[in-house]
Amino acid sequence: MKIKCASCGADLDDKSVIFECPKCNKKIARCNKCRKLNIKYTCACGFEGP
Ligand SMILES: [Zn+2]
Numbered sequence: 001m002k003i004k005c006a007s008c009g010a011d012l013d014d015k016s017v018i019f020e021c022p023k024c025n026k027k028i029a030r031c032n033k034c035r036k037l038n039i040k041y042t043c044a045c046g047f048e049g050p
């Protein structure tokens with residue numbers, strides 16, 4: 001399964017980060033750009049992170 005950035009939906013590059021939602025343990029990915037800009041992400045369970 002291909003994971004995309006949870007913030008902007010972009011394909012991930014090698015500087016992207018993948019981590020687990022603290023609430024539901026699903027994998028969440030953020031691209032390098034969103035990570036740098038500290039853009040919020042929202043998990044499918046409703047959890048919002050910095
Ligand atoms: Zn992004």
Ligand SMILES: [Zn+2]
Nearest residue numbers: 021024043045
């Ligand atoms: Zn979640």
